Amino acid sequence: MTLGERLSEYVRAAFSGVWIQSHEHDDAILEIAQVARENGWDLVTWDIDRGLSINGQVPNSDITPAAADPLSAVKVLNSLGIPGGTTILVLRNFHRFLGSAEIVQALDSAISQGKQAGKIIVILSPVVQIPVELERLFAVGEHDLPGRDQLDQIARGIATEPGELPEGDNLCMVLDAASGLTRMEAENAFSLSLVRHGKVVPETLWELKNGMLKKSGLLTLHRGGETFDDLGGLEALKAFTKRALTGGRRGTGVRPRGVLLLGVPGTGKSAFAKALGNETGRPTLVMDVGALMGSLVGQTEANIRQALRVVDAMAPAILFVDEIEKALAGVQSSGQTDSGVGARLFGTLLGWLNDHESDVFVVATSNDISKLPPEFSRAERWDGTFFLDLPGQMERLGIWDLYINKFGLNPDQSCPIDEGWTGAEIKSACRLSALLDVPLVESARNVVPVSVTAGESVERLRNWASGRCLAADRPGIYVRNQGGMLPPGNPSHFNPSMN
Numbered sequence: 134m135t136l137g138e139r140l141s142e143y144v145r146a147a148f149s150g151v152w153i154q155s156h157e158h159d160d161a162i163l164e165i166a167q168v169a170r171e172n173g174w175d176l177v178t179w180d181i182d183r184g185l186s187i188n189g190q191v192p193n194s195d196i197t198p199a200a201a202d203p204l205s206a207v208k209v210l211n212s213l214g215i216p217g218g219t220t221i222l223v224l225r226n227f228h229r230f231l232g233s234a235e236i237v238q239a240l241d242s243a244i245s246q247g248k249q250a251g252k253i254i255v256i257l258s259p260v261v262q263i264p265v266e267l268e269r270l271f272a273v274g275e276h277d278l279p280g281r282d283q284l285d286q287i288a289r290g291i292a293t294e295p296g297e298l299p300e301g302d303n304l305c306m307v308l309d310a311a312s313g314l315t316r317m318e319a320e321n322a323f324s325l326s327l328v329r330h331g332k333v334v335p336e337t338l339w340e341l342k343n344g345m346l347k348k349s350g351l352l353t354l355h356r357g358g359e360t361f362d363d364l365g366g367l368e369a370l371k372a373f374t375k376r377a378l379t380g381g382r383r384g385t386g387v388r389p390r391g392v393l394l395l396g397v398p399g400t401g402k403s404a405f406a407k408a409l410g411n412e413t414g415r416p417t418l419v420m421d422v423g424a425l426m427g428s429l430v431g432q433t434e435a436n437i438r439q440a441l442r443v444v445d446a447m448a449p450a451i452l453f454v455d456e457i458e459k460a461l462a463g464v465q466s467s468g469q470t471d472s473g474v475g476a477r478l479f480g481t482l483l484g485w486l487n488d489h490e491s492d493v494f495v496v497a498t499s500n501d502i503s504k505l506p507p508e509f510s511r512a513e514r515w516d517g518t519f520f521l522d523l524p525g526q527m528e529r530l531g532i533w534d535l536y537i538n539k540f541g542l543n544p545d546q547s548c549p550i551d552e553g554w555t556g557a558e559i560k561s562a563c564r565l566s567a568l569l570d571v572p573l574v575e576s577a578r579n580v581v582p583v584s585v586t587a588g589e590s591v592e593r594l595r596n597w598a599s600g601r602c603l604a605a606d607r608p609g610i611y612v613r614n615q616g617g618m619l620p621p622g623n624p625s626h627f628n629p630s631m632n
């Protein structure tokens with residue numbers, strides 16, 4: 134729904150206080166001005182820099198409050214408008230002034246009286262921070278990021294010479310790369326691309342987008358060259374995800390949602406998530422859950438909502454939430470320590486996982502299930518919950534080969550005893566061998582596997598996972614499918630070679 138449509142609805146429903154979360158106020162005001170014109174409403178705007186403007190005109194000075202006075206900006210609404218008409222007062226970045234008791238009271242009165250008088254206050258702000266006194270008076274809406282059509286329009290407005298804008302699939306790639314940007318960011322990115330390359334190319338967009346994601350501090354774009362071939366084993370998981378994302382019954386409305394990966398540290402959970410994007414041609418967004426919890430308690434929910442909005446706008450994409458138990462660490466204790474913020478944050482994330490309509494495939498990983506609340510791993514939330522166990526003998530052989538090759542080691546030497554080793558430990562032995570120029574049996578002495586240092590917790594994890602998760606490395610065998618699709622103990626008919 135566009136901002137204009139949303140606002141018309143609110144006005145028809147006689148809301149007199151509307152809070153719109155927007156990062157692009159000029160654009161939002163353009164949209165509001167258009168519905169105002171269509172409906173014959175008066176539009177008054179105010180900001181601290183330019184003061185008041187009525188239907189685009191600076192009014193004469195007898196009703197103009199001093200530009201810098203936010204209190205008179207609210208009060209002026211009393212003297213504006215005609216009986217029976219509708220007047221919209223748009224206040225930009227007004228969240229800045231809500232620390233004042235006078236202003237809060239003035240808004241309270243104006244919104245309460247505005248209902249009858251057809252006077253509507255619209256606050257435009259990048260955040261939703263409504264003082265408790267006013268919470269029930271505002272309807273909250275969002276000014277959505279531009280969709281593909283709009284990005285296409287923006288690109289055409291900027292790349293006007295022949296050859297500047299690619300066509301067909303290449304244009305799709307440009308629009309994919311631009312999704313998630315605000316209108317102004319997209320404009321800047323297209324222009325920069327023209328200056329640098331003489332045409333619009335996705336690389337410039339990705340670069341700017343990465344910068345923008347970094348600014349938010351919650352999401353980064355992973356741009357590496359990893360593929361599934363860099364990972365030994367995990368055959369069932371590789372086949373499952375690839376099939377869900379690239380094969381499957383497209384067009385049936387069945388959207389892949391994501392997988393939850395549990396496992397021993399160093400078994401390749403993070404590495405897998407990073408490779409999946411390359412394998413399926415989707416950008417991989419990495420969500421930093423630690424940063425999400427934020428230092429400012431009140432900010433956290435706004436943060437996650439904002440991050441999820443960006444994620445939605447970047448679709449089709451992979452969202453990689455690494456070590457998700459970190460975000461949830463506060464959940465179980467919340468109530469005592471963080472006044473329920475952890476639980477609300479978790480609820481927001483769960484809600485989005487369930488409800489998001491965008492084509493975003495989530496890969497969440499966890500090393501410690503004891504910190505995950507049971508509702509998180511519920512089967513219907515994920516397409517599959519996989520357990521990445523210590524690799525078996527065959528997998529380990531594959532991983533040795535991979536790294537012996539990668540680090541240029543002598544392939545004819547004997548391998549150390551590697552019972553209970555993870556992929557990370559094999560990699561580490563090979564790296565050391567290359568670094569110190571010693572045989573593998575020797576470098577392996579410096580590697581202490583986690584199955585030894587943390588044997589008990591590895592065992593606990595395995596016990597928990599057995600019967601609850603799918604095995605990531607054994608093609609054709611599901612330990613058990615929680616959704617009940619396959620009876621416990623039965624070998625599945627799922628065959629990765631079907632790809």
Ligand SMILES: Nc1ncnc2c1ncn2[C@@H]1O[C@H](COP(=O)(O)OP(=O)(O)O)[C@@H](O)[C@H]1O
Binds near residue numbers: 364556
């Ligand atoms: N099965 C595997 N094949 C190849 N490399 C692996 C494998 N498992 C782990 N590694 C390597 O070990 C390192 C640590 O793995 P990582 O994905 O961070 O583990 P996790 O997230 O499960 O703790 C990575 O560099 C990864 O490439």
Ligand SMILES: [Mg+2]
Binds near residue numbers: 402403404455498
């Ligand atoms: Mg990891």
